[in-house]
Amino acid sequence: MLRCEGCLVRAGTFALRVDRLHVDPGEHCLIVGPSGAGKSLLLRAVAGLVLPESGTILLRGTDAAGLPPEARRIGLVFQHYSLFPHLTVLENVAFGLRMRGSHRRDARERATAELDRLGCAGLAGRRPATLSGGEQQRVAIARALATGADLLLLDEPFAALDPATRAICRTELALLRKSLGLTVLEVTHALEEAGAHADRVVVLDRGRVVADGPYGTLAAHPPDLGAARALGLENLFPADLAGGTPEAWCFVPPADVFVGPPGIAIPPGILACTGTVETIAELGPLSRVRLLVDRPSGQVRLTGFAPAGTGPLTPGARATARFPANAVRHLPV
Amino acid sequence: MAAIARNRTLRDTVLLPVAAVLLVGLVVLALATLAARAVVDPRALISAASDTAVWSAIATTFAAATLAVLVLALLGTPLAYLMARSRSRALPAVEALVDLPLVLPHTIAGLLVYLVFMRYGPLGAPLGAVGLSFEDAFPGVVAAMLFVGIPYYVDAARDGFAKVPVELEEVARTLGAGRWAAFAEVALPLAARECLSGAVTAWGRAVGEFAAVIMIAYFPLVISTLIYTRFTQYGLAETVAVAVVLLVTCMAVLVLLRRVASRLWRPDATV
Numbered sequence: 176m177l178r179c180e181g182c183l184v185r186a187g188t189f190a191l192r193v194d195r196l197h198v199d200p201g202e203h204c205l206i207v208g209p210s211g212a213g214k215s216l217l218l219r220a221v222a223g224l225v226l227p228e229s230g231t232i233l234l235r236g237t238d239a240a241g242l243p244p245e246a247r248r249i250g251l252v253f254q255h256y257s258l259f260p261h262l263t264v265l266e267n268v269a270f271g272l273r274m275r276g277s278h279r280r281d282a283r284e285r286a287t288a289e290l291d292r293l294g295c296a297g298l299a300g301r302r303p304a305t306l307s308g309g310e311q312q313r314v315a316i317a318r319a320l321a322t323g324a325d326l327l328l329l330d331e332p333f334a335a336l337d338p339a340t341r342a343i344c345r346t347e348l349a350l351l352r353k354s355l356g357l358t359v360l361e362v363t364h365a366l367e368e369a370g371a372h373a374d375r376v377v378v379l380d381r382g383r384v385v386a387d388g389p390y391g392t393l394a395a396h397p398p399d400l401g402a403a404r405a406l407g408l409e410n411l412f413p414a415d416l417a418g419g420t421p422e423a424w425c426f427v428p429p430a431d432v433f434v435g436p437p438g439i440a441i442p443p444g445i446l447a448c449t450g451t452v453e454t455i456a457e458l459g460p461l462s463r464v465r466l467l468v469d470r471p472s473g474q475v476r477l478t479g480f481a482p483a484g485t486g487p488l489t490p491g492a493r494a495t496a497r498f499p500a501n502a503v504r505h506l507p508v
Numbered sequence: 509m510a511a512i513a514r515n516r517t518l519r520d521t522v523l524l525p526v527a528a529v530l531l532v533g534l535v536v537l538a539l540a541t542l543a544a545r546a547v548v549d550p551r552a553l554i555s556a557a558s559d560t561a562v563w564s565a566i567a568t569t570f571a572a573a574t575l576a577v578l579v580l581a582l583l584g585t586p587l588a589y590l591m592a593r594s595r596s597r598a599l600p601a602v603e604a605l606v607d608l609p610l611v612l613p614h615t616i617a618g619l620l621v622y623l624v625f626m627r628y629g630p631l632g633a634p635l636g637a638v639g640l641s642f643e644d645a646f647p648g649v650v651a652a653m654l655f656v657g658i659p660y661y662v663d664a665a666r667d668g669f670a671k672v673p674v675e676l677e678e679v680a681r682t683l684g685a686g687r688w689a690a691f692a693e694v695a696l697p698l699a700a701r702e703c704l705s706g707a708v709t710a711w712g713r714a715v716g717e718f719a720a721v722i723m724i725a726y727f728p729l730v731i732s733t734l735i736y737t738r739f740t741q742y743g744l745a746e747t748v749a750v751a752v753v754l755l756v757t758c759m760a761v762l763v764l765l766r767r768v769a770s771r772l773w774r775p776d777a778t779v
């Protein structure tokens with residue numbers, strides 16, 4: 176569906192270099208990374224709103240270099256949905272059809288059908304300013320799909336929604352994607368939420384792709400410190416905590432960290448450090464515990480699990496985090 | 509604490525209204541003085557109201573100002589849009605050029621218009637060759653009004669376009685709109701209120717222009733030149749009556765235009 180090869184895209188003094196990015200038809204690919212990594216610029220380049228200085232972008236196997244945005248058959252949805260405030264919902268959805276040459280009446284009929292398909296038929300006569308965030312998101316997607324777009328570019332489309340609406344919208348998008356065979360390229364900061372619905376995660380850092388793979392694989396084996404940070408992973412710490420030098424960095428998955436009361440004997444092969452409990456969250460039979468550990472190189476935050484309701488773990492109490500030495504992964508900086 | 513609260517109350521309840529009343533009062537005082545002089549001689553007032561020269565000047569002024577604003581909207585809207593979207597280093601220079609008529613003495617503005625549009629001027633000569641002359645002619649009045657109205661229209665329209673999120677146009681492009689369609693279907697309707705507001709202000713400025721107009725076109729007489737002529741030829745009493753007729757007409761039209769502009773639907777820019 177989408178292939179970027181050796182692309183260099185500039186925006187002012189910032190340069191985005193994408194040596195290789197392939198997105199297969201029907202795939203849901205997340206783009207993550209810190210602010211200023213080039214995520215939105217990548218979407219804009221795919222949409223044809225900025226042109227690469229070099230390299231190629233292939234859309235459906237065709238070189239997109241000469242294709243203006245209106246000829247790329249893509250749908251673009253921003254965080255605030257960018258519905259046209261001077262048009263009704265129906266006129267918003269009919270907009271793309273009119274721009275592609277449909278007669279006004281045909282466009283309205285097809286837009287009505289599209290709204291009906293997404294369960295938004297009752298919103299047709301309303302102005303965007305009167306819609307809730309979830310309704311705006313549905314209308315924005317209906318508008319993008321009405322023109323026959325099979326590649327959706329989403330720039331943090333759920334960021335402005337409350338958690339409950341976000342979860343509903345994510346599920347709806349996943350169902351829609353599967354039923355229509357849509358390809359989705361989504362910029363997000365909510366990786367934990369989005370990861371469950373996505374096939375792949377592409378990590379950008381300072382204008383370069385630093386990791387590309389399924390979320391579970393990347394979260395368990397981050398390729399380097401920048402990728403681990405961009406993935407929002409917890410338990411990144413200077414290696415002196417695990418007996419190394421403070422210049423190097425380590426990572427241990429929270430699932431391998433056990434938090435319990437201090438003073439328990441530490442068997443060989445187990446690393447331990449004591450700190451102060453910052454927060455506790457009950458997650459069924461387990462509690463997720465965040466621990467602040469003081470180190471000479473600074474304070475380290477460790478997350479692990481403890482059996483729920485056992486032991487005197489409360490915020491402010493002292494506790495010990497233990498993890499197998501072989502669970503520690505050293506990260507290239 | 510009580511003293512601070514008393515000072516605040518004094519500031520909120522007295523200072524702000526007094527400042528507002530002083531400014532409005534100045535305008536009202538000027539109008540009242542004019543009206544007081546006019547009512548002592550109602551026959552002069554009736555004579556002025558039935559004077560064809562007065563109504564001819566009003567018609568010429570309104571026609572020239574309207575034409576000037578139409579040309580301004582035609583040429584100034586694309587300029588304002590490009591200025592709102594541009595990140596060029598040349599932008600401050602363009603902004604300064606656009607605002608130049610604001611700081612120029614209007615006699616100099618008139619001189620510039622005259623130099624460009626006189627029969628040997630860089631635009632006056634070729635346009636004269638096709639039958640469009642500007643010296644002491646209606647097109648000269650329009651050219652002068654156009655020149656002094658540029659910043660009033662372009663600045664307002666530019667602010668309007670700057671308020672339209674660029675993402676709206678980008679989405680329009682991906683939906684199938686070309687550059688022109690994205691401008692005409694999305695940016696322009698959303699900036700229409702500011703454009704219209706700028707057009708009304710530019711129109712008002714054009715109607716009141718004297719110095720720039722008189723430098724290139726003493727004739728046909730517009731409102732300001734008519735007043736000047738009456739004052740130098742017939743004195744204060746005659747001029748006051750004519751001024752009252754002109755003032756009432758101009759105010760009525762301006763109030764009407766402002767009402768139309770303010771009633772335009774205002775979309776929620778946060779969407």
